[in-house]
Amino acid sequence: MIVTMEVNGEPRSAEVAGWESLLWVLRERLGLLGAKDACLQGECGSCSVLVDGDLVCACLVMAADAEGAQVTTVEGLASSGDLHPVQRSFVDQGAVQCGYCTPGLIVATAHLLEQDPDASDTDVREALAGNLCRCTGYGALVRAVAAARTATATDDGSAAPVGDGADREVRS
Amino acid sequence: MSGTLADRATVHGGVGTSVPRPDATAKVTGSFEFLGDMHADGMLWGATRRAWVAHARILRIDATAALAMPGVHAVLTQDDVPGHRYQGQAVTDQPVLAEGRVRYWGEPVAIVAADDAETARLAAEAIVVDLEELDPLVDLEAALEHGEIFRHVPVRRGNPDLHGEVVIEGTYVTSSQDPAPLGTEAGLAIPDGTGGVDLWGPTQWVHIDLEQLAACLALTPAQVRVQPCRLGGAFGSREDLSLQTHIGMLALRLDRPVKMVYDRTESFVGHVKRHGSLMHYRHEADRHGRLVRVDARILLDGGPYQLTSNAVIANSTYFAVGPYRCDNVTVDGYALRTNNPPSGAMRGFGSNQPCFAAESQMDRLADALGLDPIELRLRNALQPGDQLPTTGQLIEAPLPTDEVIRSVASIPLPDDEPNEDPRHLPGGTGLTTPRDRVVRGIGYAVGIKNLEFSEGFDDNAEARVVLHGDGAVVHTAAVEVGQGMVTVLTQIARSALGISKVHVAFDHTGQIGSAGSTSASRQTQMAGNAVLQAATAVRERALAQLGGDDLDDDGVWRGDTLLASLAELTAEGPIEQHVDYHHRATDQPDADGQGDLHVDFCVAAHRAVVDVDPDLGLVRVVQIAIGQDVGRAMNPQQLLGQIEGGIAQGLGHAVMEEVVLDHGVIRNPSFTDYLLPTCLDAPHVEAVLIEQPSTWGPFGAKGMAELPTMSATPAVVAAIRAATGRPLTRVPVRPEDLVAPALTGGTR
Numbered sequence: 001m002i003v004t005m006e007v008n009g010e011p012r013s014a015e016v017a018g019w020e021s022l023l024w025v026l027r028e029r030l031g032l033l034g035a036k037d038a039c040l041q042g043e044c045g046s047c048s049v050l051v052d053g054d055l056v057c058a059c060l061v062m063a064a065d066a067e068g069a070q071v072t073t074v075e076g077l078a079s080s081g082d083l084h085p086v087q088r089s090f091v092d093q094g095a096v097q098c099g100y101c102t103p104g105l106i107v108a109t110a111h112l113l114e115q116d117p118d119a120s121d122t123d124v125r126e127a128l129a130g131n132l133c134r135c136t137g138y139g140a141l142v143r144a145v146a147a148a149r150t151a152t153a154t155d156d157g158s159a160a161p162v163g164d165g166a167d168r169e170v171r172s
Numbered sequence: 173m174s175g176t177l178a179d180r181a182t183v184h185g186g187v188g189t190s191v192p193r194p195d196a197t198a199k200v201t202g203s204f205e206f207l208g209d210m211h212a213d214g215m216l217w218g219a220t221r222r223a224w225v226a227h228a229r230i231l232r233i234d235a236t237a238a239l240a241m242p243g244v245h246a247v248l249t250q251d252d253v254p255g256h257r258y259q260g261q262a263v264t265d266q267p268v269l270a271e272g273r274v275r276y277w278g279e280p281v282a283i284v285a286a287d288d289a290e291t292a293r294l295a296a297e298a299i300v301v302d303l304e305e306l307d308p309l310v311d312l313e314a315a316l317e318h319g320e321i322f323r324h325v326p327v328r329r330g331n332p333d334l335h336g337e338v339v340i341e342g343t344y345v346t347s348s349q350d351p352a353p354l355g356t357e358a359g360l361a362i363p364d365g366t367g368g369v370d371l372w373g374p375t376q377w378v379h380i381d382l383e384q385l386a387a388c389l390a391l392t393p394a395q396v397r398v399q400p401c402r403l404g405g406a407f408g409s410r411e412d413l414s415l416q417t418h419i420g421m422l423a424l425r426l427d428r429p430v431k432m433v434y435d436r437t438e439s440f441v442g443h444v445k446r447h448g449s450l451m452h453y454r455h456e457a458d459r460h461g462r463l464v465r466v467d468a469r470i471l472l473d474g475g476p477y478q479l480t481s482n483a484v485i486a487n488s489t490y491f492a493v494g495p496y497r498c499d500n501v502t503v504d505g506y507a508l509r510t511n512n513p514p515s516g517a518m519r520g521f522g523s524n525q526p527c528f529a530a531e532s533q534m535d536r537l538a539d540a541l542g543l544d545p546i547e548l549r550l551r552n553a554l555q556p557g558d559q560l561p562t563t564g565q566l567i568e569a570p571l572p573t574d575e576v577i578r579s580v581a582s583i584p585l586p587d588d589e590p591n592e593d594p595r596h597l598p599g600g601t602g603l604t605t606p607r608d609r610v611v612r613g614i615g616y617a618v619g620i621k622n623l624e625f626s627e628g629f630d631d632n633a634e635a636r637v638v639l640h641g642d643g644a645v646v647h648t649a650a651v652e653v654g655q656g657m658v659t660v661l662t663q664i665a666r667s668a669l670g671i672s673k674v675h676v677a678f679d680h681t682g683q684i685g686s687a688g689s690t691s692a693s694r695q696t697q698m699a700g701n702a703v704l705q706a707a708t709a710v711r712e713r714a715l716a717q718l719g720g721d722d723l724d725d726d727g728v729w730r731g732d733t734l735l736a737s738l739a740e741l742t743a744e745g746p747i748e749q750h751v752d753y754h755h756r757a758t759d760q761p762d763a764d765g766q767g768d769l770h771v772d773f774c775v776a777a778h779r780a781v782v783d784v785d786p787d788l789g790l791v792r793v794v795q796i797a798i799g800q801d802v803g804r805a806m807n808p809q810q811l812l813g814q815i816e817g818g819i820a821q822g823l824g825h826a827v828m829e830e831v832v833l834d835h836g837v838i839r840n841p842s843f844t845d846y847l848l849p850t851c852l853d854a855p856h857v858e859a860v861l862i863e864q865p866s867t868w869g870p871f872g873a874k875g876m877a878e879l880p881t882m883s884a885t886p887a888v889v890a891a892i893r894a895a896t897g898r899p900l901t902r903v904p905v906r907p908e909d910l911v912a913p914a915l916t917g918g919t920r
Contacts, residue, residue, distance in 0.1 A: 004788045019290070019333035028289075034202020034211040038354040038404070041664050045352060074202035087200040092228040094809040097817065098654025099199030099206075100354035100404030122595050130842065134405050135356050136656050137816030138854040140809075172381055 007032065008076030018061045023047045023058035025066075026073060034074035034103040036079055038132070045131030049073045049106035055111045058169050074103035075124055085151040086110045086144075093144035097135035105131045109145055121146065182724070185847060186667035187871045188808035193659050194676065196429030196654075204404045206392015207372055207434045208358035214260045215360070216245055216864055218432035219292035219298040221282040222441065223274040225838025226308035227511040228685030229253030232270055232280060241439070243287035244295045245426050254388030259413050262378055266477035266514075268363055268388055268417045272501035274303065275476035277761050277837050278441025281360050285422040285430050286790040308511035308836040311448045311713075312471040320509035322474050323482045325489040327562045327765035330500030336456030336464030340536045344453065344529035344900040347409050348473065348831040349446035349824070350365060350520045357414045360431045361423035368422055369397030370680075373416035374443075376406050376517075376651050379686035381416060388417045389424060393681070396420070400678030406620050406653035407821070409443035411691055412479045417712055440841035444479055444516025445831055447472040447507075448487070449525040455533045459549045461541050465500035466561065468492045470526060474507045475514035481507035484515070487522030489765065490562045494530040495573045495620035495856060496552035503765070511836045518692055519821060520882045521595040523621040528903055531617040535893070545616050545890070546581045549777075553577060554620070560773075564766045567773070568886025570864035576777040576799035577618060579860040583797040586781055586856065588612055600788035600852060605785040612794075615780050615890025623875045624694045628760035631694070631771075634685040637710050638748040641739030643725075644710070650687035650699040653680065655877060656810040657695045661703050663806060664870050668707035671738075671894025683910040685752065693774065693875025696806065700870040702753035709749040714741055755868070758799035772866065773857040776800045776879035778819075778887035784895040789907030793855040800859060803866035812876040814855050820849045827892075828853070829902045 004013040007030060014029035023040075026049070036046035039058045046060040050072040058063045084090070086109045096102050104129065110131040112119055112127045117129065124145045125138070131139065185191040198204035223230075235247035238742040250257060257271065258264040262735050282299050286292035309315055311901045316755040341691055359373035368391060378398040386393045403410065404849040415432050454467040470488045473482035489505030506706075520527075538548040538629040553573040592607055599605040625631040636647040646665050652658045658676050665674045686701050707831045711723050720728035727737040742749070743857045759767035779797040786788070796819050805811055821829075840846045865872025883902055893900050896910055 004700075027209075032202075033205070035434075036206075036354070036404070037208065038356065039843040041436070041842055041844050044354065073198075077891070078201055083200065087197075090200045094190070094192065094813050096193060096196045096199045097656065097813060098354065098403060098405040099195070099204055100654075103202045105514040106202075118821070122593060125851045125854075126595055126601070129852045131586045132354065132848050132850065134352055134407070135850065136813055136816045137818070137820035137849075138811055138851045139816040139855065139857055141851065 001064060003063050005066050006070045008072060018064065020063045021059050022061040022063050022066045025063040032073050032075055036100055036103060038100060038107060046104040047100050047129065048107045050107060050111060053091060055108055074106050077106065084110060086113065086148045089144040089148035089151060093140050093147055095136060095140040095144035101131060101133040105133065105141065109148065113149060114129060117149065173253060180426055182841055183666045186671040187806050189600060191659060191663065192806055193656055194662060195658060204402065205357040206355055206404050207374060208355065210372060210431065212360060212362050215429035216287060217289040217292040218283045218419050218430045218702050219296040220280045220418065220438065221284065222278045222300065223270060223281050223301055223303060224277060225303055225305050226277045226365055227306040228274040228303035229306060230274060231302040231304055235282065237350055238295040238298040239285060239298065241291065241295050243291040244872060245285045246422060246783050247282055247284050247299060249282045250426065253388060254421065256387040259384045259417060260471045260478055261412065261480055262482050263478045266897040276511055280418065283374050283422060285426055292331045309331055310510055310512050310833065310836050312473055312508055315508040315510050316471060316506055322478045322507040322509055325505040325765060327489055327501055327503040329562065329564055329692040329764065329766065334465055334500045334501065337459050337532045338457045338537065338538060338540050340455045340524040340533055341429065342453050342536065342901060343731045344451045346449045346528055347904060348448040348515065348833065349518060349829050350440060350463060350831050350846060351407035351409035351445065352410055353405025353407055356433065356436060357442050358420050358473055359415050359432040360429060361419040362429040362900040363423050363427050369420055370397045370399055371416055371420055372399045374402050374403055374410040374414060375401055376410045376653060376691055378649050378651060378681050379688035381413060384413055389420050398681045400651065400680060400861040403653045405721060407519045408691060410653065411517040411689065412444050412915035414442045414517055415823060436534060436589060436843060438842045439840055441513060444514050447474065447484060447515040447519035447522065447525065449473065449653035451525060451529040453529050453533050455800055456535055457537055459539065460553050461543050463552050465499035466498050467494045467502045470503065470505045472507045473510050473512050473515055475510060475512050477513055477514055479516040481515060484517065484522035487622065487847045488526050490769065491523045492526040492530060493561040494527065495554040496561060497558050501561050503801050511797060513838060519818065520621065521692065523619065524885060525881045527617065527619045529882065532901065535890050536886055548573060549577050549618055558606055559709055560735055560787045562765065563769050565770060569772050569867055571773055571775060572862045572864050573618065573775045575862045576775050576801055579799035579839055580777040580779045580797050581862065583779065583858045586795045594720055595852060597706065598785040599788060604788055605790060606894045609785060609787060610783045611786055611895040612744065613782050613784060613811055613868060613891040613893065613895025615779065615887050615894050617883040617886035618775065618777045619773050619880055620773055621882060624692055624698060624755055625768045626758055628758055630696065631688055632752055632754045633698035633702045634750065635687065635699060635706050636748060636750040636754045637703065637706035639710050639714060639742060639747045640746045641742045642672055643675065644669055646674060646676045646703055647679050647684055648676065648680050648687050648699055649681060650695050651690040655689055655814065657690065657699065659810060660696050660734065660806050661699060664700050664703050665707045667871065668704050669711050678919045686735045690899050693878050694876050696873050697869040698753060698755065700873060702751045705753060705871040706749040706751040711805060713747050717741065726874055767787050774801050774874055774876055774879050776883055778883045780887040781889040782888060782891040782895060784892060786896055786908065788908060793823055794858045795858065796887065800861055800876060800879060801874065802861045802863060802870035802876050803869050804863055805861050806873050808869065811861060812859060814825060815859050815880045816875060818880025819857055819884045820854050822881040823855065823888055824849045826885045826904055827904050828890035
């Protein structure tokens with residue numbers, strides 16, 4: 001069957017088999033390799049994308065069910081060469097190590113801050129508990145979200161919300 | 173050696189600064205190409221037929237139905253291996269595909285190549301494998317009794333007749349832990365048209381893969397180019413081959429590129445795990461708490477093939493006592509052959525299991541003596557001038573055992589004021605735990621581990637630094653697995669050259685010699701020293717060429733005069749230097765396990781604070797503090813990332829992560845059933861970096877990335893013991909360990 005979607009603002013169509021997931025179509029039919037495939041059971045969040053504004057695991061969505069949907073992947077977040085504030089803060093805060101979980105986490109974090117710009121650090125931890133990371137221990141991730149929250153708030157002129165406090169300290 | 177040329181204040185992004193990873197932007201935008209993202213024109217997809225039994229005789233393999241499927245190009249078995257039919261790092265005892273027998277659950281029996289992934293998967297399922305099931309050997313005592321021993325490492329030190337006044341005996345069990353890198357095994361093999369092959373696969377050491385692949389594929393080393401790979405994590409799991417030989421066989425047979433990607437369940441059986449262990453310990457101390465003798469017997473479950481078990485058991489044995497003085501030590505370490513899944517490297521490499529047992533023993537000893545656990549550890553803390561308790565090696569280099577213990581004890585404890593937010597309670601949003609039922613506990617543990625390879629191994633790392641008109645390129649075959657070596661090598665080159673425009677190029681095996689393994693916490697020091705020496709030589713030659721006295725991004729200077737730009741300096745050709753760095757030689761152990769077996773050591777101390785729901789047996793780790801020996805902090809932000817990430821893995825092993833084995837069958841081979849710590853499980857981390865510069869690491873740096881995992885596990889368990897009074901002699905601690913009636917009788 002032919003499935004047609006709007007992916008990152010562009011109309012895209014693909015010939016797909018009935019068993020194919022949205023993740024498979026994005027990666028193998030449309031060449032969008034950002035979303036990853038770490039568990040294929042909806043446990044790890046590495047394939048997180050937005051479908052009509054909702055955060056989903058693309059591995060659990062049948063491609064056929066995405067007919068007519070607006071899909072946003074990690075490739076669609078940076079605009080005209082500028083990193084999205086969440087991407088910028090992940091780089092600056094050291095929230096990236098091997099990077100396999102990163103695309104999913106970037107999409108999930110951008111979605112979270114859009115839904116709840118004042119999310120506390122604990123809210124962040126709860127909201128991102130569906131995205132597994134094996135490298136970072138999540139500390140840098142929480143710091144990166146705090147930094148992105150501040151950057152986003154500063155961009156639109158409002159006061160920067162205050163988090164629960166620093167998530168760690170280093171002394172030497 | 174130490175770097176001396178660093179102009180750390182002026183070189184942008186040099187050592188000591190928290191510069192971001194060079195690959196971070198590609199990773200946050202989704203454009204970074206991981207192994208599983210690779211594609212070649214005309215490629216086929218591979219799949220693996222596995223035998224889902226722990227032990228069996230293979231009666232028949234029939235690929236007729238599979239080969240008849242449209243789109244299937246080949247089915248290969250062990251009979252089709254073109255060269256040496258076995259692989260393995262130390263001993264080649266692992267058949268490329270099962271040969272006559274299946275020795276572990278999920279062992280590959282045949283491989284398929286087809287036009288697309290789904291056809292390959294269905295064809296693999298269609299291969300008929302008739303098996304006669306056999307009893308699996310899965311019990312460690314039985315394996316020892318039957319003499320199924322990969323290696324026995326004995327340590328005999330001191331006077332066997334000296335005894336202490338206080339005796340503590342205990343038996344401890346650690347389960348197998350899966351490294352669980354987020355990226356599953358994936359690879360691509362592309363025939364070169366002249367009989368050779370370019371091969372990308374999950375690896376931590378391309379040159380050790382090359383040796384095995386060339387032998388198995390019946391090619392010369394020059395015909396196989398093991399390519400630098402883009403890994404989604406490793407943690408030890410990529411030290412041994414997984415799918416590389418298989419895709420190489422298919423690609424060469426069909427003269428077509430072949431790609432293969434494991435799903436998560438395949439990944440669980442497709443890479444090595446941390447050895448499960450059974451350990452018996454006897455500690456004897458005088459009444460002041462000074463260790464008089466330690467006797468231990470350590471059994472590690474190696475699975476059916478040797479892989480790295482010979483080296484893992486060495487670490488378990490030599491670090492059996494921990495970072496403490498003790499003159500009378502007897503240890504027998506055994507790596508055993510079983511039909512459990514293959515074990516191998518995982519962060520800490522055999523040092524973690526005895527760390528759990530020995531630190532549990534130290535807490536019991538402190539309790540028996542009425543001593544504070546910190547005080548007991550300080551009274552025995554191993555310092556420079558002491559001898560390693562097992563091998564007798566004199567500790568010469570800086571080893572801040574005392575400092576890491578004191579620093580972790582001095583970090584303020586978290587507030588214990590009631591917080592009714594369920595996300596801060598054991599059980600979380602399950603709303604299972606009333607705050608007034610929560611019991612808090614605090615526990616400590618200290619760890620020690622070797623850096624680099626040991627026991628006389630001639631360990632080396634090659635690097636080449638090339639200065640061009642637009643900056644310097646560092647060439648290395650060292651593998652970046654996500655840990656950030658690429659950043660540290662960039663920083664070292666910048667500081668040594670004085671030039672900020674540095675790029676690290678990862679070469680394949682045909683372009684540069686071995687950099688050794690990305691393991692044993694070794695690349696910061698090994699690849700790092702090779703880069704430092706090469707970059708230093710390049711700078712010296714650049715200055716000598718024009719009689720300059722400084723080099724930076726603008727070019728060569730004498731005083732305030734710019735003599736030449738980098739482009740002018742290199743107009744006749746780039747300035748380059750190749751270095752093959754070797755660390756100092758070490759001994760092989762004598763018959764009693766004695767000798768200078770190790771190059772260097774690293775220590776860390778953890779303090780865990782936990783909240784426990786004693787009714788349901790639920791645990792929340794509130795805070796972990798760590799004092800970490802780092803030599804010199806090359807990149808504080810990355811160091812913290814290694815510390816926090818390592819702690820999460822140690823926490824996982826303490827309370828969540830267990831490869832559940834049932835007669836050799838893994839009962840939880842998925843992320844649904846094998847629980848990894850999430851963002852909500854990870855604790856608040858407080859870290860103190862102890863900087864006592866290494867005498868030989870680049871700019872004083874030490875490798876450090878295994879220590880955060882090691883003693884986190886026993887610290888968390890010690891804290892749960894403090895909260896519950898339970899003995900807790902196995903990890904991970906299960907809820908039933910906390911709520912079932914204790915063996916001594918009675919319930920809470």
